[in-house]
Amino acid sequence: MASDNVSSNSAKAIRSSSVWRRYLPFLTWLPSYQRQDAVGDLLAGVIVAIMLIPQSMAYAMLAGLPPQAGLYASIVPLALYGLFGTSRTLAVGPVAMVSLLAATGLSQLAAPGEPAYIALALVLALLVGVMQFAMGVVRLGFLVNFLSHPVLSGFTSAAALVIAASQLKHLLGLKLSDTPSFFALMDQVIRQSPASNGIALALGLASIALLIYVRGPLDRQLSRRGVPGTLRTPMTKAGPLVVVGLSILLVWGFQLDHSAGIKIVGDIPTGLPPLTLPVIEWPSVSALLPTALTISLVGFMESISVAKSLASRRRQKVDANQELIALGLANLGAAATGGYPVTGGFSRSMVNFTTGANTGLASIITAGLVALTVLFLTPWLYYLPQATLAAIIIVAVASLIDVGALQRAWRYDKTDAASLVLTFGAVLAFGIETGIGVGVASALAFYLWRTTRPHMAIVGRVGESEHFRNVLRHEVTTIPHVLAIRMDESLYFANAYALEDVLTEAVADHPGVRHVVLICSAVNAIDSSALETLVHLIEDLRAAHVEFYLAEVKGPVMDRLQQAGFVDRLGKERIFLSTHQALQALGASSDAASTVNR
Amino acid sequence: MASDNVSSNSAKAIRSSSVWRRYLPFLTWLPSYQRQDAVGDLLAGVIVAIMLIPQSMAYAMLAGLPPQAGLYASIVPLALYGLFGTSRTLAVGPVAMVSLLAATGLSQLAAPGEPAYIALALVLALLVGVMQFAMGVVRLGFLVNFLSHPVLSGFTSAAALVIAASQLKHLLGLKLSDTPSFFALMDQVIRQSPASNGIALALGLASIALLIYVRGPLDRQLSRRGVPGTLRTPMTKAGPLVVVGLSILLVWGFQLDHSAGIKIVGDIPTGLPPLTLPVIEWPSVSALLPTALTISLVGFMESISVAKSLASRRRQKVDANQELIALGLANLGAAATGGYPVTGGFSRSMVNFTTGANTGLASIITAGLVALTVLFLTPWLYYLPQATLAAIIIVAVASLIDVGALQRAWRYDKTDAASLVLTFGAVLAFGIETGIGVGVASALAFYLWRTTRPHMAIVGRVGESEHFRNVLRHEVTTIPHVLAIRMDESLYFANAYALEDVLTEAVADHPGVRHVVLICSAVNAIDSSALETLVHLIEDLRAAHVEFYLAEVKGPVMDRLQQAGFVDRLGKERIFLSTHQALQALGASSDAASTVNR
Missing domain, CATH: 1.20.5 (Single alpha-helices involved in coiled-coils or other helix-helix interfaces)
Structure with a gap:
């Protein structure tokens, strides 16, 4: 005891x-915590900070917010995720997709950049935080599974195009009106392109060229000259920072903001993020709910897929529900410190992982470096041109466009390819949120559609075994007066008619048949509508002097049939445990049985 | 040659x-055509006409149309269905449900009874006709299967309540404003009931009492006294006609229309139906499209279920697509001759069947009698009180309320009961069209929900057979180091996570396990998202020194796996035709295998 x-x-x-x-x-x-972990964490933390500082300002601009909102969203949220997240290498912060979603939702309620808009961004972060936290607590992590791979792939590629297109106005120095449609936006760009600011465009294109060079050819050249990876990564990942530095120097040196009308970032307040209290007013909250829900799900999806893929490479585990809790806390942190919604992003997480992050401390180090930046370095960012930030965004999202995905989907399954294309088209035509709704609905509709056209196979015995397979695919033997049909789908209201059609037709095609055995090994459920159809079908067959049997009915299905009185009605002796037993019994005593039943 | x-x-x-x-x-x-068929056809044709003449006027009133619209809809459409329908006993014409649907749709565009309203009813009939005809031609008859039995049952009961409630204003002699909500309507009735017309109510209640007496007790009394069915049926089915005759006499005799403010049918034009050309204007057409679609589907559903059930009793067949074509032609006929949408109804079809209709000629005879009525008898209907028509409708729909259906659905499947209740509640709260949408969506959602929580069973060998069943349900033997799990659902994006969870947990619960065999006999499809999950899962298991195998993969699924390169990746030798073969191979050489694989 x-x-x-x-x-x-x-x-x-x-x-x-x-x-x-x-x-x-x-x-x-x-x-x-071990000292040996610290080296990797420190290096990773520093390099991610170098990437994050320009990116966070760029994504804030994409979200219609001042640059400091991006920087503020890169301090407290990162530290919170570092403590509460189950992934040790995920880099949380502002990302392109969520920034665009935020811009779409917020711009319906206020003008980008205005105080009301900035205040609503805090409310949005709060809502996303509460939703993700609550979803984690009630263990709704599985919901994310409703975004299938093809839908996500089509969505990501189209969103990348929409994001890149949204930056054209900064790159060209144009003023364009907001539209959810990619096509309408491109139309505007083309019509107004003669009014472009040539200097802004040159600055943007030069930035793009430099960013592409640093990320690709430079990396390869360094590698060829034997520069070790630990040195190469900081050099190539600092690309955005170098571009930012050079363009600041250019604009400042030639005073391009005055002489050429180049739009610059301007004043960024110095000091730590303010403590902010989102103002909760029901009309704006209810207007933001759909956007918050989309960001909660899409942000989580982006984050969890990166976290899972990185964790599996090191045989670590991530817990979807705790991830929701951690992201929820990160967003609550963003709401309380002047930020806007954040999530785990792909590119920075990859860098965090490859530069050796071992624990959440790497994220905390990144957060500390961004905090130092807003404390001391913001005056240096005054002359940063918006065209350069646009270039950083465009290069970052270009890699998300995955043309091969369509080909792969098409090869595997035409309906996968169709839902990919539908999602892609809907995002471009109607915008991000409608697009993802269309995608999820189409994927579910295709799934349902397939279940309404079930595969059915007439089976025969494989050799002398107790195993039965499709007569069209295998060398099997059948008994002339017994038809054994395997139904390859659960029976429910939307496909019961197909069972009726196929069975009736199969009996008509085999005039000698006296016994039909429906093999239910793949029937995982029979709903009441399908059961009624089955009862009618059995009566019809009996009228045509054909007897009906069941084989391999699963336990849960059998329980139902018993409850509904179907088993007593059909007769227990007509339900066989296995196809083998059914065909043995019917093959032997067929004539007697059919005579009795007449 | x-x-x-x-x-x-x-x-x-x-x-x-x-x-x-x-x-x-x-x-x-x-x-x-045989002379012996003619007797049944003539008797059935006459009796159905006796029922139809008062009913068609009552349903026209329910649809917000003048009584002649109901009579006109009972001539040409019946003859067309008689020629083109595949059911020999279905009685087509105005029915309660379709009349209510028409009223709901039309009253959004015009005031009931006005010329514009009557013209729109023709447009609606035209749209329904075109839709049904087109659906039949492109063979969309199967679409009706998306209305599951529980949804249809909840819908029918609720619609019957809504229809009965809509007649309370005629019964009580009140003026009520239109509302789609049953509850709002009842609230109005209760609040205004003090202003009821007592004479109208007395007339209505007396009509209801007489109708119930004739249909029930009288029939039993006659039967007890040995009156043969061929005589009894005309007597009992003439109930509505008798009620109509008596109430006309009463109103005419006491001039109740003037002395007591009883609302009467009034002038009905004498003569054959006019040839009418629906006026097609895009705004009204597009506004009527949702109503037309609902009527097309619900009307077809009502009709085909009656037709099928009657045909199966005489071992005849109905063809769903030709039924759509025939109903489409009937509705086009209604549009061209001053009617409104029609379909095959339950009660008159039952009478048609039981009184001996053998062919479509019965319908044509009914049509002829209604034509004679509009030619010669309409002046006799002048004093027919609306309260009596309301009584006919209420008694007709009361039998549609099926309380037992909920109990049956609950016993069979909780989700069936839930979608019945949801549909019922949504029809009462939001009206007919929203209600049926909610019903279909809920039934599909419940189906999808179930597929996201698949049943999985660890299986063992039944005795010495080659058959394997659930260890929790059957006496079976297992091999300690081999775990054979049967997945009872197709694998797709929304349930792939469940496979991962269950398999990981099962392996953790059985520490001695070296081999996991996934039995795919019930897996009818694996989509690309699920395949990716599977690939990750196999890697995870391998890291934990557990090898993964597949058994009983179906042909169509195997084709896909082959195309996607999965078969080569897993290794062909790890995919077994049967569970038996898998367990024989793994049971024998397990230690060697697991050593090799480490």
Whole structure:
């Protein structure tokens, strides 16, 4: 008894410690932190900060917010994720997709850049935080599975195009009106392109060229000259920072903001992020709810897929529900410190991973460096041209456009390809949020459509075995007066008619048949509508002197049939455990049976 | 060669004659019409006409149309269906549900009874006709399967309540404003009931009492006294006609229309239906499209379920697509002759069947009698009180309320019961059209929901057989280091995570397991998202020194896996035709295999 109590207490202790570890993942690495982890964390933290500082300002611009909103969103949220996230290498912060979604939602309620708009961005971050946190607590992490790969792929490619297109106005120095349609936007760009600012365009294109050079050819050249990876990565990943530095120098040196009308970032307040309290007013909250829901799901989806893919490379695990909680906390942090919605992004996470991040400390180091930036370095960013930020965004999202995905989807399944194309087209034509809705609906509709046209196979015995396979695909033997048909789908209201059609036709095609055995090994459910159809079908067959049997009915289905009185009605002796038993019984005593039944 | 040609020509002739018979079903009975069929057809035709004349006027009133619209809709459409329909006993014409749907749709565009309203009813009939005809031609008859039994049942019961409630204003002699909500309507009725017309109410209640007496107790009394069915049926089915006659006499005798403010039918034009040309204007057409679609589907559903059930009792067949064509022609006929949308109804079809209708000629006889009525008898209907028509409708729809359906659905499947209740509630709260949309969506959502939580079973060998069943349900033997799991659902994006969870957990629960066999006998498809999950899962298991195998993969699924390169990646030797073969191979050479794989 005493020892039982002890062991049960220690079991409790273990369980409660595992609960703590589940909700406070930093307990798994902080108490046992090793000095050898620190090297990787420090390097990764610094390099991600170098990428993040220009990117966060660029994405803030994409979201219609002042640059400091991006920087503020890159401090507290990162530290919170570092402590509460289950991925040790995910880099959280402003990302392109969420920024665009935020811009779409917010610009319906206020003009970009205005104080009301900035205040609504805090409300949006708060809503996303609450939603993600709540979804994590009630374990809705699985919901993200409703975004199928083809839908996500079509969505990502189209969103990348929409994001790149949204930056053309900065690149060309044009003023364009907002539109959710990619095509309408491109139409505007083409018609107004004669009014472009040539200097802005030159600056933007030069930035793009430099960014592409640094990320591709330079990396290869350095590699060929034997520069080790630990040195090469900081050099190539600093590309955006170099471009930012050079373009600031150019604009400042030639005073291009005055002489050529180049739009610059301007004043960024110096100092740590302010503590902000989102103003909760029901009309704006309810107007932002759909956007918040989309960001919660899409942001989580982007984040979890990166986190999972990185974790699996190091045989680590991420917990979808705890990830939601951590992202929720990060967004609540963004709402409280002048930021806007954040999530885990692809490119910075990859860099964090490859430069050796071992724990959440890397994220905390990044956050510290961004904090130092807003404390001391913002005056240096005054002359940063918007065209350069646009160039950074365009280069970042260009890699998201995946043309091969369509080809792969097409090869595997035409309906996968169709839902990819539908999502892609809907995002371009109607905008991000409608597009993803169309995508999810189309994927579900295609799935349902397939279930309404079930595959059915007439089967025969493989050799002398107890195994039965499709007569069209395998060398099998059949019994002339017995038709064994395998139904390859659950039976429900939308496909019951198909069962009726196929069975009736199969019996008509085999006039000698006296017995039909429906093999239910792949029938995972029979709903009441389908059951009614089945009852009618059995009556029809009996009228045509054909007897009906079932084989390999699964346990859960059998329970239902029993409850509904179907088993008593059909007769227990007409339901066989296996196809083998059914065909043995019917093959032997067929004539007697058919005579009796007449 | 020559004889080949001859036989091929005669085959062609047979085929073309069968095509003619398919699209012109009267060719199957008219050329070979027997005198003995005529007796049944004549009796059925007369009795249905006796029912139809008061009912058609009542349903026209329900649809917000003058009584002649109901009579006109009972002439040409019936004759057309009689010729083109595949059911020999279906009685087409105005029915309650379609009349209510028409009223809901039309009253959004014009005030009931006004010329514009009557003109729009023709447009609606035209649209329904075109839609049904087109759906039949492109063979969309299967679409109706998306209305599951529970949804249809909840819908029918709620619609019956809504229809009965809509007649309370006639019964009570009140003026109520239109509302799609049953609850709002009842609220109005209760609040205004003090202003009821007592005479109208007395007339209505007396009509209801008489109708119930004739249909129930009288029938039983006559039966007890030995009155034969052929005499009893005309007597009991003439109930509505008797009620109509008595109430006309009463109103005329006491001049109740003036002395007591009883609303009467009034002037009905004498003469055959006018030829009418619906006026096609895009705004009204587009506004009527949703209503037309709902009527097309709901009307077809009501009609085909009656037709199928009657046909199966006489071992006849109905063709869903030809039924659509015939109903489409009937509605086009209604549009061209001053009617409104029609379909095959339950009660008159039952009477048609039981009184002995043998062919479509019965319908044509009914049509002829209604034509004689509008030619000669309409002046006699002047004093017919609306309260009596309301009573006829209420008694007719009361039998549609099926309380037992909920209990049956609950017993069979909780989600069936849930979608029944949801549909019922949505029809009452938001009206007929929204309600049916909610119903279909909920049924599909429940189906999808179930597929996201697939049943999975660890299986073992049944005795010495080659058959494997769930270890929790059957006496089976298992091999300790081999885990055979049967997945009872197709794998797709929305349930791939569940496979991952269950398999990972099962392996964790069985620490001695070296081999996992996934039995795919119930996996009818694997989409690209699920395949990717599977690939990751296999890698994870391999990292934990557990090898993965597939068994009983179906042909169509195997083709896909091959195309996607999955088969080569997993290794062909890891895919077994049967569970038996898999367990024989793994049970024998397990230690060697697991050593090799480490």
